[in-house]
Amino acid sequence: MPSSSSSLSKTTSSSSSSDDDGTGAGGLRRGPWTAEEDTLLIHYIASHGEGRWNLLAKRSGLKRTGKSCRLRWLNYLKPDVKRGNLTPQEQLVILDLHSKWGNRWSKIAQHLPGRTDNEIKNYWRTRVQKQARHLKIDSNSTQFQELIRCVWMPRLIQKIQLDQSSSWDSSLINSASPDHQVLCNSSSAAAVAAQQEELGARILDQNVDFFQSQGEINYNVDNNSSYDMDAFSLQGPFDIYNGSLDQNNWIEGDEFIYGLWNVDDLSQFRGR
DNA sequence: AATCACCTCAACCGCCGTATT
DNA sequence: GAATACGGCGGTTGAGGTGAT
Numbered sequence: 001m002p003s004s005s006s007s008l009s010k011t012t013s014s015s016s017s018s019d020d021d022g023t024g025a026g027g028l029r030r031g032p033w034t035a036e037e038d039t040l041l042i043h044y045i046a047s048h049g050e051g052r053w054n055l056l057a058k059r060s061g062l063k064r065t066g067k068s069c070r071l072r073w074l075n076y077l078k079p080d081v082k083r084g085n086l087t088p089q090e091q092l093v094i095l096d097l098h099s100k101w102g103n104r105w106s107k108i109a110q111h112l113p114g115r116t117d118n119e120i121k122n123y124w125r126t127r128v129q130k131q132a133r134h135l136k137i138d139s140n141s142t143q144f145q146e147l148i149r150c151v152w153m154p155r156l157i158q159k160i161q162l163d164q165s166s167s168w169d170s171s172l173i174n175s176a177s178p179d180h181q182v183l184c185n186s187s188s189a190a191a192v193a194a195q196q197e198e199l200g201a202r203i204l205d206q207n208v209d210f211f212q213s214q215g216e217i218n219y220n221v222d223n224n225s226s227y228d229m230d231a232f233s234l235q236g237p238f239d240i241y242n243g244s245l246d247q248n249n250w251i252e253g254d255e256f257i258y259g260l261w262n263v264d265d266l267s268q269f270r271g272r
Numbered sequence: 273a274a275t276c277a278c279c280t281c282a283a284c285c286g287c288c289g290t291a292t293t
Numbered sequence: 294g295a296a297t298a299c300g301g302c303g304g305t306t307g308a309g310g311t312g313a314t
Binding site for chain 2: 130
C-alpha cells in the first residue's frame with residue numbers, strides 16, 4: 001500500500017459545486033472523494049454513528065449515494081482501517097483462508113483486523129492471479145492451488161521466520177484456520193518459533209505427500225531444515241526450485257517469485 | 273523529455289438476501 | 294404475500310502512478 005498521502009492521491013484536491021464537480025443526473029457526485037467530502041462524512045458519522053447510509057447521504061449534505069458513503073467509510077475513512085503492505089503473516093492467512101473459502105473476501109477480511117475485503121480482493125487479483133498468469137496456469141486450478149500450498153506458503157513461513165524475532169504477530173495466525181492456531185498457544189518467543197517450525201514442517205510434509213502422490217517428482221529435502229527453502233530442492237521432469245536461495249527472487253513486500261519458477265519447465269505440471 | 277505499457281487500488285456496478293411497509 | 298428499500302458482497306473498471314524505452 002502506498003503511504004497515506006499517496007493513497008489519498010485519488011481524492012481530488014478541492015471541492016467544487018458546479019457542472020465540473022462530477023455531479024451527474026440527479027445531482028449525485030461520482031468519482032474520487034474530495035477532502036471536504038471526507039470531512040463531511042467523518043463529522044456526520046462522529047455525530048450520528050454509521051449505518052442507515054441512504055439517510056446519511058441525504059442528511060449529511062453529501063451529493064453521494066448511500067452506497068458510496070458506506071464504501072468510502074468502510075474502505076478508507078474508518079479509523080481502524082490499516083494502511084500499508086500486507087505482512088507475510090497476513091498474506092499467509094489470506095492464502096490459507098482463500099484455499100478454504102474461495103472468493104469470500106468479506107469473510108476472509110473478518111480474520112484480518114483492519115484490512116478490508118476490497119484490499120484483500122485487490123491483493124488476490126494483482127498479486128496472486130498475476131503469478132498464475134505468468135505461469136500460464138488457471139488461478140482456480142488445482143495445480144495452482146497446490147503450488148500456493150507447496151511453495152508460496154512455505155516461503156512466506158520462511159520469511160516470517162526471518163522476521164519473527166522482532167515482529168511476529170501471532171494474533172493474525174490465531175485468527176486463521178485451526179491448523180494455524182497451533183502457532184498461538186504460547187507467548188514465549190522460543191515457543192512461538194518452535195510452533196512456526198511445526199507449521200512449516202507440516203506444510204512441507206504436505207509437499208512431500210503431494211508430489212510423491214503424483215509420482216512425477218523426486219526431491220531432496222534436508223531433514224535437518226526441512227522447511228528452509230535454501231535446502232528445499234525439487235528435481236524431476238521439471239525444476240520448480242533449483243536449490244539455492246537466490247536473493248533476487250525475494251521481492252520485498254510482494255515476496256514472490258519472478259525467477260523462482262522455471263515457467264517453461266512447468267508445462268508438464270500445467271498439463272495435469 | 274516524451275511516450276508507452278503495465279500496475280495498483282479506490283470506486284462503481286449489479287446482484288442477492290433481508291427488512292420494512 | 295407483494296412491493297419496495299436497504300445493506301452487503303463479489304466482480305469489474307479506469308484514473309493515476311511508475312518504470313522502461
